[in-house]
Amino acid sequence: xxxxxxxxxxxxxxxxxxxxxxxxxxxxxxxxxxxxxxxxxxxxxxxxxxxxxxxxxxxxxxxxxxxxxxxxxxxxxxxxxxxxxxxxxxxxxxxxxxxxxxxxxxxxxxxxxxxxxxxxxxxxxxxxxxxxxxxxxxxxxxxxxxxxxxxxxxxxxxxxxxxxxxxxxxxxxxxxxxxxxxxxxxxxxxxxxxxxxxxxxxxxxxxxxxxxxxxxxxxxxxxxxxxxxxxxxxxxxxxxxxxxxxxxxxxxxxxxxxxxxxxxxxxxxxxxxxxxxxxxxxxxxxxxxxxxxxxxxxxxxxxxxxxxxxxxxxxxxxxxxxxxxxxxxxxxxxxxxxxxxxxxxxxxxxxxxxxxxxxxxxxxxxxxxxxxxxxxxxxxxxxxxxxxxxxxxxxxxxxxxxxxxxxxxxxxxxxxxxxxxxxxxxxxxxxxxxxxxxxxxxxxxxxxxxxxxxxxxxxxxxxxxxxxxxxxxxxxxxxxxxxxxxxxxxxxxxxxxxxxxxxxxxxxxxxxxxxxxxxxxxxxxxxxxxxxxxxxxxxxxxxxxxxxxxxxxxxxxxxxxxxxxxxxxxxxxxxxxxxxxxxxxxxxxxxxxxxxxxxxxxxxxxxxxxxxxxxxxxxxxxxxxxxxxxxxxxxxxxxxxxxxxxxxxxxxxxxxxxxxxxxxxxxxxxxxxxxxxxxxxxxxxxxxxxxxxxxxxxxxxxxxxxxxxxxxxxxxxxxxxxxxxxxxxxxxxxxxxxxxxxxxxxxxxxxxxxxxxxxxxxxxxxxxxxxxxxxxxxxxxxxxxxxxxxxxxxxxxxxxxxxxxxxxxxxxxxxxxxxxxxxxxxxxxxxxxxxxxxxxxxxxxxxxxxxxxxxxxxxxxxxxxxxxxxxxxxxxxxxxxxxxxxxxxxxx
Numbered sequence: 001x002x003x004x005x006x007x008x009x010x011x012x013x014x015x016x017x018x019x020x021x022x023x024x025x026x027x028x029x030x031x032x033x034x035x036x037x038x039x040x041x042x043x044x045x046x047x048x049x050x051x052x053x054x055x056x057x058x059x060x061x062x063x064x065x066x067x068x069x070x071x072x073x074x075x076x077x078x079x080x081x082x083x084x085x086x087x088x089x090x091x092x093x094x095x096x097x098x099x100x101x102x103x104x105x106x107x108x109x110x111x112x113x114x115x116x117x118x119x120x121x122x123x124x125x126x127x128x129x130x131x132x133x134x135x136x137x138x139x140x141x142x143x144x145x146x147x148x149x150x151x152x153x154x155x156x157x158x159x160x161x162x163x164x165x166x167x168x169x170x171x172x173x174x175x176x177x178x179x180x181x182x183x184x185x186x187x188x189x190x191x192x193x194x195x196x197x198x199x200x201x202x203x204x205x206x207x208x209x210x211x212x213x214x215x216x217x218x219x220x221x222x223x224x225x226x227x228x229x230x231x232x233x234x235x236x237x238x239x240x241x242x243x244x245x246x247x248x249x250x251x252x253x254x255x256x257x258x259x260x261x262x263x264x265x266x267x268x269x270x271x272x273x274x275x276x277x278x279x280x281x282x283x284x285x286x287x288x289x290x291x292x293x294x295x296x297x298x299x300x301x302x303x304x305x306x307x308x309x310x311x312x313x314x315x316x317x318x319x320x321x322x323x324x325x326x327x328x329x330x331x332x333x334x335x336x337x338x339x340x341x342x343x344x345x346x347x348x349x350x351x352x353x354x355x356x357x358x359x360x361x362x363x364x365x366x367x368x369x370x371x372x373x374x375x376x377x378x379x380x381x382x383x384x385x386x387x388x389x390x391x392x393x394x395x396x397x398x399x400x401x402x403x404x405x406x407x408x409x410x411x412x413x414x415x416x417x418x419x420x421x422x423x424x425x426x427x428x429x430x431x432x433x434x435x436x437x438x439x440x441x442x443x444x445x446x447x448x449x450x451x452x453x454x455x456x457x458x459x460x461x462x463x464x465x466x467x468x469x470x471x472x473x474x475x476x477x478x479x480x481x482x483x484x485x486x487x488x489x490x491x492x493x494x495x496x497x498x499x500x501x502x503x504x505x506x507x508x509x510x511x512x513x514x515x516x517x518x519x520x521x522x523x524x525x526x527x528x529x530x531x532x533x534x535x536x537x538x539x540x541x542x543x544x545x546x547x548x549x550x551x552x553x554x555x556x557x558x559x560x561x562x563x564x565x566x567x568x569x570x571x572x573x574x575x576x577x578x579x580x581x582x583x584x585x586x587x588x589x590x591x592x593x594x595x596x597x598x599x600x601x602x603x604x605x606x607x608x609x610x611x612x613x614x615x616x617x618x619x620x621x622x623x624x625x626x627x628x629x630x631x632x633x634x635x636x637x638x639x640x641x642x643x644x645x646x647x648x649x650x651x652x653x654x655x656x657x658x659x660x661x662x663x664x665x666x667x668x669x670x671x672x673x674x675x676x677x678x679x680x681x682x683x684x685x686x687x688x689x690x691x692x693x694x695x696x697x698x699x700x701x702x703x704x705x706x707x708x709x710x711x712x713x714x715x716x717x718x719x720x721x722x723x724x725x726x727x728x729x730x731x732x733x734x735x736x737x738x739x740x741x742x743x744x745x746x747x748x749x750x751x752x753x754x755x756x757x758x759x760x761x762x763x764x765x766x767x768x769x770x771x772x773x774x775x776x777x778x779x780x781x782x783x784x785x786x787x788x789x790x791x792x793x794x795x796x797x798x799x800x801x802x803x804x805x806x807x808x809x810x811x812x813x814x815x816x817x818x819x820x821x822x823x824x825x826x827x828x829x830x831x832x833x834x835x836x837x838x839x840x841x842x843x844x845x846x847x848x849x850x851x852x853x854x855x856x857x858x859x860x861x862x863x864x865x866x867x868x869x870x871x872x873x874x875x876x877x878x879x880x881x882x883x884x885x886x887x888x889x890x891x892x
Contacts, residue, residue: 051078051119058110058125064102064132065227070110071097072123078116086111088127102129134224136178136189138209138232142196143168149193149236151176155184155224156697181224188219189232196239196286197266201232209233214264239286240328246282246297248339249274254300255307257337261288262325293326297337298792305339306390316340319369319392345397345426346385347434350415352377353403355854355877360384360399364392368773368790374805376853395426397434402830402855404438404484419466441484442510446518448478448495457497457522463488472830475858475875487511493518494550499571501525502552525571526614528578528607532567534622535560535584542583545569547576548606572614577606584621597621599675600653629710631681632670633717635663637688642666647721650682678707687767689724690752693717700724700770701750725793726767729800730758731778731786737762738804742779745791747772769793778802811876812883813838813846815861823861830856851878861886 052075059068074081085093087100088108102108111124136153143149147168164178181187189201191213199213203220210233211220222229244257256271266288274280287293295310297317308317311324313336326333345362352358354377363370369390375382389395397409399417407417411424415437448457451474459480462469466488474480485491489509495502500522508516528545535541539560546553554571572578579601580592590597591604597619598604607615635647643665651659651671663669681693682702691698692705698719699705708714727745731738743764746753750772758764758778776788786802813825825846827836838846851857858875876884 049075049077051075051081051114051116051121053114053121053123056123056125058127061130062102062127063130064105066132067099067101069097069099070112072112072114074114074116074121078114078119081114081116084113084115105129105131132183133180134183135181135228136187136222136224136232137228137230138176138234140166140168140174140176140191140234140236141172142236142238143172143174144195144238145169147193147195149191149196151178152190152192153178153181153187153222154190155187157186158182158184183225185221185223185225187222187224189222189234190219191234191236193236193239193286197237197268197288198286199264199266201234211235213237213266237289240289241332242284242287242293242295242326242328243332243334244282244284244295244297244337245334246274246280246337246339247278248305249278249280249299251276251278253278253280253305255280255282255339256298257282257284258296258298259284259287260294261290262292262294264288264290266290287328289329291325291327291329293328294320294323295326295335295337297339299339306342306388307339308390310335310337314338319364319390342388342390343431344385344387345389345395345431345434346383347432347436348381348383349375349377349399349436349438350381351404351438351440352380352382353401353438353440354378356401356403357852357854358382358399358401358404360386360397362386362389362395362397364390364395368775370395393425393427396420396423397426398423399436399438401438401484403440405441405486406484409434409436442487442513443481443483443485443515444491444493444508444510444518445479445481445515446493446520448474448480448497448520448522450500450522450524451478451497455497455500457495457500457520459520460492460494460496461485462492462494463490464492465490485510493520494552495520495522496552497522497571499524499554501571501573502547502550503573505550526574526609526611527568527570528572528580528609528614528617529566529568530615530617530619532558532560532565532582533563533618533620535563535565537561537563539584541565541567543567543569544581544583545572545578545607546581547573547578549576572609574609574611576609578609579604580607580617582619582621590619590621592617592619599677628673628675629713630670630672630674631708631710631714631717632668633715633719634668635666635683635719635721637719637721637723638666638685642685642687645686647683647685650684651679652682653677653679674710676711678709680705681708683719683721685721685768687723688721689768689770691719691721701752703750724768724770726765726769726796727774727776727791727793727800728763728765728796728798729802730762731764731802731804732762733804741802741804743776743802744779745769745774745776745793747774749773776800776802778804810882811848811851811857811878813848813859814883814885815840815846826860826862827851828858828860830858853878859884859886 053072054075055073057071062068083094083096085098087110089102091100093100107126107128109124109126111122114121145168148165150163150165152163164176166174166176168174192198197213200219201211202214202218203209203211209231212235242259246255251274253274254271256269258267258269260267268284268287270282270284272280272282298307299305306317309320309323311318311322316338349358358375358377359372360375361370361372369392371386371389373384375384398407398420400406405417408420408423410416410418415435416439417436444461448459451457454476457474457478458471459474460469460471461482466486470482472480472482487510489511491508491510493506493508501524502522503520506518506520508518510516532541537560541558541560542555543558544553544555554569556567556569558565558567582590584590590599591601592607593603593605638645646662646664647669649661649669649671651674659671659674661669661671683691689700691700692702693708694704694706731741731743739758739760739762741758742755743758743766744753744755745766752770752772753774754766754768756764756766771794773790774793776791778786786804788802791797823840825838825848827848836848838848840846854877856875856877874884874886876882
């Protein structure tokens with residue numbers, strides 16, 4: 001009961017509450033906040049707001065080296081507070097709004113304890129500190145209003161650069177920023193514009209951030225290893241406008257015009273389609289303001305017109321040597337490009353062989369332009385005509401034949417052929433009524449004696465004075481034949497066959513004789529024996545004995561089953577010096593020396609083989625007395641989808657191939673047991689550019705490779721594979737797709753290229769190509785071929801068509817005798833190269849088509865279920881359609 005006039009003491013208790021409060025701080029995990037009070041009043045309740053951290057301002061992203069700031073907002077009535085910050089890396093602060101930067105990446109727990117009077121509140125969060133990122137800030141001057149430009153910053157050791165897009169306005173100064181760049185010391189800034197010259201930022205004075213655009217080789221490097229770069233000023237040229245009018249087309253024809261400065265670059269390109277009057281006008285903006293502008297016109301392939309460089313408004317296009325440099329340093333320009341069908345080279349060839357095709361080639365070494373044709377004579381003469389020949393002044397017209405002397409057109413007043421280096425060049429204009437009189441030349445025939453039954457031998461012919469040679473394979477009886485030989489006095493004949501000793505080289509003088517008969521008597525020869533030590537079980541071994549006089553090589557392959565193994569190499573000649581080499585697995589070549597094995601050919605000792613007294617050697621491969629090292633590193637650049645691809649590492653020195661290693665997909669690799677010395681390292685992978693080690697970085701051309709001098713182990717040799725460009729297309733013949741045709745792209749300038757095969761639908765793809773000018777050709781085993789003019793590859797190219805040209809020569813072979821279920825007819829050309837194969841029909845008849853008329857082929861029938869060497873053999877010259885009967889018996 002309450003009593004009046006009595007003062008009552010009132011106790012008010014506040015329960016201390018602990019509960020979570022959501023605060024808008026990114027990347028934060030709340031800990032706890034504690035607040036509380038104790039109120040005492042005699043007469044009334046007094047309300048005081050508790051200490052609460054209401055909001056937290058924290059950075060959304062923290063990177064190494066970048067300064068970040070934090071602050072908190074407290075509930076009212078608690079502004080006079082103290083702070084204790086802990087940044088998780090040993091650094092603290094008592095500031096209300098502290099700043100801090102981290103030296104290393106990682107996860108850090110950040111806490112702050114706020115004290116106001118007797119109350120406390122605590123905030124905790126976890127931040128992940130990322131790698132540093134910096135930016136390039138600057139201003140562009142001279143942009144055209146509305147012109148869109150892209151600024152790209154890249155560095156050699158950075159996988160991907162960043163870019164910024166700026167659009168010009170009426171204001172001459174346009175600010176730009178290229179953000180989130182990883183630290184690096186050698187950034188370059190490139191500008192790409194749709195209406196103004198492209199280029200790289202170039203400062204005239206060292207240390208200055210004010211500069212204009214230049215070539216890549218002139219680009220000034222920026223250091224972003226420690227922080228942002230600001231104040232970069234780039235002055236952009238306005239550029240000129242070049243209007244090009246192209247004539248000589250029909251409606252719908254397409255063409256491309258490329259323009260650039262010979263000294264400064266600044267590539268600009270435009271393409272278009274001719275109108276109904278056959279005129280095509282192209283406007284190219286942003287051409288560099290220089291006095292050395294080159295203009296290149298490239299018509300579409302369907303036009304049949306030839307492209308080239310601008311010369312004058314009244315002259316046709318020319319090669320680079322005849323190009324005119326335009327002066328666009330002061331004003332815009334208009335030019336006329338005259339396209340033409342090219343010139344004509346024609347004439348008559350007399351005294352051809354009617355059972356032999358003539359292969360004519362017209363080629364300009366300076367431009368790489370040319371054409372070829374195959375003629376099939378049916379009388380005492382045959383006419384030829386090359387149409388649409390591009391302008392050039394150094395053409396050579398060359399003729400190849402099996403039964404007549406080869407050579408090049410010797411010029412007006414002479415109807416005989418000359419060697420290429422002696423033949424005068426043809427002029428750029430039309431050349432008509434060329435007269436060429438073919439000569440049959442001399443011949444050498446003979447027989448190689450001493451062969452085993454059905455054994456073949458190779459006979460080599462070489463003239464040191466003329467530096468020409470040839471090689472043929474004997475038939476089953478050892479007969480051989482060289483024809484269409486020029487009359488030289490120093491032809492040298494040599495022969496080699498497996499496990500046979502070759503006679504001395506014979507010299508033949510054809511200056512006075514039409515032909516010569518030569519017998520070369522092979523013998524079983526002497527045998528070199530010995531014992532190998534220092535092996536491990538499973539070693540693969542290749543032993544070669546090379547005759548230093550004749551170059552004859554006899555070899556034997558072994559597979560070790562123990563640490564010691566005997567060997568013997570037969571077919572060696574007596575009284576000759578031999579060099580013995582041993583290749584052990586992937587450990588390279590060893591050479592014989594009486595004091596122990598050596599690794600260089602120059603240190604090797606010769607072995608004298610005495611008749612009926614061959615030496616027996618003891619060779620220890622366990623220790624050759626030299627230091628050995630290894631090369632190891634990591635392969636990257638392969639995607640997960642490429643993990644099945646094999647990457648090959650080839651190492652060789654000036655003595656030839658030394659070691660090969662492989663790995664599948666990306667990851668670590670190593671080559672071991674390499675002797676001290678200098679080597680070239682070559683890395684290959686399917687679909688990727690070949691790479692060669694160089695002290696200036698990995699190169700795609702083998703000419704740019706530098707020797708890797710090995711005096712210690714090379715570790716951490718990191719290689720990033722580059723996929724490069726690709727060429728896709730299809731191979732056809734008479735409209736039908738052709739499978740299993742070899743397609744090759746080759747850049748003779750830098751020595752790069754690749755080869756592939758067309759698939760069942762005729763399609764092919766050549767990948768891993770570097771930028772360059774490639775000769776693309778397709779060749780089938782039956783001699784059909786297609787060649788394209790040089791293809792400029794600066795991007796991947798699709799839908800290339802290769803149309804084969806070949807003879808319809810047909811061969812039908814009926815075999816008499818018992819045929820096994822796996823009987824196979826195989827066709828070889830006169831040089832022993834595989835051409836085609838066929839299986840019999842139900843009547844034992846084989847059919848082979850696509851053979852070249854007038855060509856000589858040899859035939860072999862493999863004739864049992866075990867696919868052994870029982871053979872029937874013959875030779876046949878294709879004359880249109882040829883029918884042949886072969887008798888095959890067991891054991892023949």
